[in-house]
Amino acid sequence: MSYENILNENKDGICYITINRPKQLNALNGATILELNKAITKANNDNSIRCIILTGSEAKAFVAGADIKEFAAFDKKDGENLARQGQKLLFDLLENATTPSIAAINGFALGGGLELAMACHIRIASDNAKMGLPEVSLGVIPGYGGTQRLAHLVGKGKAMEMITTAGMLSAEEAQQWGLVNHVCSQDELIPMAEKIASKIKHNSPKAISKAIKAVNAGFTDGINGFEVEISEFGSCFETPEFIEGTTAFMEKRKANF
Ligand code: CAA
Numbered sequence: 001m002s003y004e005n006i007l008n009e010n011k012d013g014i015c016y017i018t019i020n021r022p023k024q025l026n027a028l029n030g031a032t033i034l035e036l037n038k039a040i041t042k043a044n045n046d047n048s049i050r051c052i053i054l055t056g057s058e059a060k061a062f063v064a065g066a067d068i069k070e071f072a073a074f075d076k077k078d079g080e081n082l083a084r085q086g087q088k089l090l091f092d093l094l095e096n097a098t099t100p101s102i103a104a105i106n107g108f109a110l111g112g113g114l115e116l117a118m119a120c121h122i123r124i125a126s127d128n129a130k131m132g133l134p135e136v137s138l139g140v141i142p143g144y145g146g147t148q149r150l151a152h153l154v155g156k157g158k159a160m161e162m163i164t165t166a167g168m169l170s171a172e173e174a175q176q177w178g179l180v181n182h183v184c185s186q187d188e189l190i191p192m193a194e195k196i197a198s199k200i201k202h203n204s205p206k207a208i209s210k211a212i213k214a215v216n217a218g219f220t221d222g223i224n225g226f227e228v229e230i231s232e233f234g235s236c237f238e239t240p241e242f243i244e245g246t247t248a249f250m251e252k253r254k255a256n257f
Contacts, residue, residue: 003038004031005021006020007057010049014049015046015052018055019055022061027066028067028086028090028113032067037089041093043097044099051099051200052101052102053104054116058107059186060107061106062103062107065112079140086144087144090116091145094120098208102122102124103124104189104192104193105123105125107128111133111135114150115133115145118146118149118153118179125175125183127172130168130169130170131169132168152219155178202255205257207236210232217229
């Protein structure tokens with residue numbers, strides 16, 4: 001499949017998706033969101049893909065936000081549509097994908113860019129990265145899930161400060177705040193993501209997908225995460241991967257999933 005706004009390559013069980021609108025600092029316009037939807041859906045339906053790595057092509061930007069030029073003339077209804085469609089097509093899709101994703105944040109991750117990284121399951125950042133939700137400086141609020149996911153990740157108090165000040169965190173501060181798991185040099189960013197992906201690749205994809213579902217359930221209104229965990233735990237026992245995992249343990253060998 002050919003794309004105009006993203007680069008997409010599969011190698012050794014990893015799907016690499018690179019947002020590629022360098023002149024606009026990889027801002028997310030509607031077309032890019034649709035392409036990301038296609039690439040993520042495809043990777044998620046492909047059993048040979050065990051991890052998705054998402055990054056930005058422009059040396060100084062992961063994604064500088066939703067495309068401001070595209071929504072500058074919107075009214076209330078258009079605004080609601082943009083947020084609802086975007087959340088459904090990309091951000092919720094990514095968070096609920098059964099294939100784990102790693103955001104490799106290589107520069108500015110602002111507004112929709114940080115929201116995209118927060119919808120991934122794991123975040124790592126290079127030491128030049130800057131992260132923030134500057135929407136209130138434009139007279140809007142985060143619309144791609146930022147008010148919710150930021151508070152989940154860093155706590156309500158810190159989320160309130162980041163959102164109301166429209167300030168940016170350095171990579172180091174983001175790590176201290178629990179927003180990213182690891183910080184490294186720019187050169188080490190993709191190798192570090194690959195190192196995490198290679199650990200993921202050794203484990204049961206079915207069990208990983210059930211674990212993602214159970215963790216996400218705890219952050220979903222009206223759903224009891226413990227109950228989802230019990231049910232997903234039980235359903236593991238009818239998978240061939242459970243038989244392989246436990247048999248391999250008993251036979252003192254590595255499981256082959
Ligand atoms: N949308 C559209 N275009 C953008 C953009 C965005 N979010 N961010 C950067 N660009 C464009 C700039 O307009 C500029 O294009 P032109 O050369 O055609 O003018 C180009 O990318 C380079 O940007 P700058 O010249 O501004 O680069 P800089 O190094 O001086 O500054 C920056 C970098 C601090 C990231 C600055 O570009 C910036 O503040 N960008 C906007 C960040 C922002 O507010 N993001 C939130 C968007 S709103 C949102 O995301 C809503 C939502 O939740 C749904």
